Amino acid sequence: MKRAWCFALCMAIVSCAACFAQGAARQEMVPAPLRSASAPAVPAHPSPYNFPGVQYPRIEEDSRVTFHFKAPSAQNVQVSIANVPFDMVKGDDGTWTYTSEPQAPGYHNYWMVVDGAVVLDPGTNAFIGYGHMCNGFEIPEPGVDFYDLKDVPHGNVLIENYFAKTTKSWRHIFVYTPPGYDSHTAARYPVLYLQHGGGEDERVWIEMGRTNVILDNLLAAGKVKPMIVVMETSAVGAPGGPGRGPGPGRGPAFGIGGPGGGAYGQFMVDDLIPWIDANFRTQADKDHRAMAGLSMGGMQTAAVTMANLDKFSYIGLFSGGTASGFGRGGRGGPVPAGVTPPAPPPFDIKTAYNGAMADPAEFNKKVKVFFFSTGTEPPLENPEGLKKHQEQLIAAGITNSYLYVSPGTSHEWQTWRRSLYTFAPLLFQGGPSGSSAKSRRK
Secondary structure, three states: OOHHHHHHHHHHHHHHHHHHOOOOOOOOOOOOOOOOOOOOOOOOEEOOOEOOOOOOOEEOOOOOEEEEEEOOOOOOEEEEEOOEEEEOEEOOOOEEEEEOOOOOOEEEEEEEEEOOEEEOOOOEOEEEEOOEEEEEEEEOOOOOOOOOOOOOOOOEEEEEEEEEOOOOEEEEEEEEEOOOOOOOOOOOEOEEEEEOOOOOOOOHHHHOOOHHHHHHHHHHOOOOOOOEEEEEOOOOOEOOEOOOOOOOOOOHHHOOOOHHHHHHHHHHHHHHHHHHHHHOOEOOOHHHEEEEEEOHHHHHHHHHHHHOOOOOOEEEEEOOOOOOOOOOOOOOOOOOOOOOOOOOOOOOOOOHHHHOOOOHHHHHHHOOEEEEEEEOOOOOOOHHHHHHHHHHHHHHOOOOEEEEEEOOOOOOHHHHHHHHHHHHHHOOOOOOOOOOOOOOOO
């Protein structure tokens, strides 16, 4: 897909959304920055996740990636990039090599397949993805630095454990607090609950998504309100143990569907939200609470928020759902070659999410921002289908919807980094002041 077409589609969608908006003034959606034509290429270099002194994977100047893997006794070695295997070639010294096609900017998972067994590359870091540990590499986007560390005030990322009565288990969460949280002890903050995708867990929005860095940079530029971000594992009962274990795909372990937004929705309302409000200085009302998620986490976000519109005013679905309940696929298994996601099912505003939007005017009052995003590249991203769906929403009277399209990216982290960058400035820009909540972090 040509980049020029991607830019045109993105701009057309933004313009369409603005033209159809009626009633209350809409906030301007500012898309994430992209590489400019004048930005110089980044010279070839070892992947930033490599251990010191390790040269491979090597990121080439043209965004190809060269892999080396030492396995003298192996009969067959492949490198699997985002779950697609590629054959490597064995050298006389027992080192297998492969140079990829140019890769899209951002983070990508990979691993080795040695005589049929999944094996980690020992010279570089490992991260969770696809239901198991993976290696990763990063392709730079020249001239784009919104997710790079800068000399700006930095927030903190806290790792917390708490006992949840709903699941009768200890839960493990990551919590971002903005710069100044510890010194401004009287200030209270809105909260974004941010969900991961299938086959992942609460670590990924920090490790691959760089949520804390993105928000630090946006705050320093004056583009977002200071906020707390809560990242919890979406599983409420998985093979990994009570309340733990990401598990690939989606289903009962992720608590999607059912009364109250499913098991996970009930867990959030009964355990997670009350614990956060009791232990952090939050503005504990719906006008200062948001939820967003990627892929499976987007589907989960839609299920939870639509069933609890008295708890959330901001909804973000990153490659993960539509108001009719149709979402992009999970990330736990291989994608068959040539498969294209189906079009959204017919949209009926009276029945979608048990009638949560049956009264468009009331829904517009309750939900300040209803945000969708997608990449442009198949097979798991479908911008034309999502654009048609947004048009359905606007025609039905839902005027608070926003659609962001990430040019040239697929079902991958650059899409979701850009989505977060575009979504976050829309949050908490108005509405009544939040209510008080007790906190042990005064």
